Amino acid sequence: MRKKVEAILKEDVPKLGQKYEVVEVTPGYLRNYLFPNGLAEVATPEALEQVKAKQEEIEAEREKRRTAAEAAAEKAKGLTLTFTMKTGEGGTPFGSVSDRDILAELKEQGITDVSVNLNRSLKELGEHDVTLDFGEGITATITAVLTEGE
Secondary structure: OOOOEEEEEOOOEOOOEOOOOEEEEOHHHHHHHHOOOOOEEEOOHHHHHHHHHHHHHHHHHHHHHHHHHHHHHHHHOOOEEEEEEEEOHHHOEOOOEOHHHHHHHHHHOOOOOOEEOOOOOEOOOEEEEEEEEOOOOOEEEEEEEEEEEO
């Protein structure tokens, strides 16, 4: 059985681990790949302490972002955005409402740091459910209403 050594990752390494994670690897892999590419360092007691402090700092920052995202999602819940569209005969709108239009309207409502990912632009009059992604796994659904106008 091969001997394994502990290493601290300096960057995300696919199929191995995330930045600041302590992993067990073979000495050859560490020496020949991770070290030369600046992807890891040896897990000394001092380095482990530094990593633990850094992980706590990252977790605190993540919690702060999560709290802000939850507050923004709560503010957005139940929100209805109305877009007035010029229409042709038969009530078919000229143009459409895109992600960018929704983001601009949300910004006017004071909701920022959000992403909207419509599969396709909204081109039909009526109500449409739109899912907002605030990051950290937090989403909210709003309603976009396209109405006929001049």
